Amino acid sequence: MDINAIKTFLEVAKTRHFGHAANALFVSQSTVSARIRSLEESIGAELFIRERGNIRLSPSGEALMTYAQGITTLWARAQQEIASPQGARETIAFGGLSGLWDITLQNWLHQISESHPSLAISADIFSAETLVDRLTKGALDIAFLYDAPQSVNLTAKQLKPIKLLMVSSEPMQELSENWHEHFIRVDWGMNFAVQFAAEFPDIKSSRMMTGLGRIAQEQLKRVNGFAYLAEPAVRADLDAGELYTVPNMPVFKRKAYAIFNHDSAKSALVQELLEAL
Template structure:
């Protein structure tokens, strides 16, 4: 169905008559009438009752109104998603966990912008289920996440190891969840390892599914929580946060996911820029391996 017919139908509904709809659409009244007749022929029913007062929706018209609105919105969204902005030769949609934008993909945005200035970038954030669905449907070109799912036609490549450490605003913080602890949902693997290391841990007073939110709460109100070392490093240097001595550290791989069929040249440039940032990062501190070993020993993991 031509979306212009659906748009004309909605204009008549909003305006209340064909004349006002024609003015709104900047076409003649006969054009509006012709479009509505064509739409009614395609649907096989009358959509409007015409009288001296204007037009009124029939029962079929009221049912079609919802579908017409969805059709127009879908087309507008598609035009927005796949349209190439003026001055660019292509677009790249990248979606990832919000925590991976911090101190990683924000740098990547600048690097890829310098390497491929002719490409327009659309940046999105979400959790693994939404990101994977976007990749499967083709709405997202490249996804960066912690726990991807294997799907036909998608390639998964590990970028780096994320290291979650327990930090606290208390310099004498204990190596286990205490009062003021914020539980951050870093995914099912973290949940299993966390439970293994802290079997007596009950329900936290505050749990969040976005690391940034948990970190801001700890900085503002005090407390502790597990966060990526790369993100809390500036706060460790200024002593706003302290790494809790003796607490287990958890390793969590970060992956890039992209379709096997696609713009290989563009994808290669984007992923190479990510690798450059990974390779430029400093090495792990000496006590990191020992802390991770402690985590593995928890409950035999």
């Protein structure tokens, strides 16, 4: 089976247009048509329903989607393993949520690249669903998540709890009465939301909300306000006097996990690398 045909199938499924898929893949529209026709012939089923001004997946195309995504993912992993840099004896592929990169993964990446100079590394940002999917399919060796998935095949190692501090853009001894009008709510998950509501029952809504701590952190450098931010990510700004902790405010903790397949041939390497966290 031609891997380019699989990639073309996924692009047509995404764009629902042969011409747009051709532009995205930097090939001619006739090439896209030929690849899809060849794929349909090899599978023995029509993958798209072609209607006037519209293209949609057929039932066979819908069934192929999951397999096609897995095939391209494993193909990329095989290329990494086979074509690793000269001198590299082992490879490791990991991914994490964007927020965890700011908090801990960037520093960890630097540490393992320094301590394992012969290690070929692939590092990415994905959603939680994609991380688990790639991990179970063998495309990743480690996934970093806030919540551990329930799976008998996966091992979850809890990382050091992340301290969440109330941070302000200006130094102060106590909060003003209307402080909540300038509060930026960062979504640190359900557990944090429950604890926050218990500590601040009168705060029902916020003018600004975000799912990424870095957005709130950068906003506080520009406007007056408050937010709960991860201590490792905000430490440099606190030390530099660009942001300030609010005294006498509760400190919350957020759990995070490194997830890996304990039956993997790389399990020992994974656990060795995780010791640096």
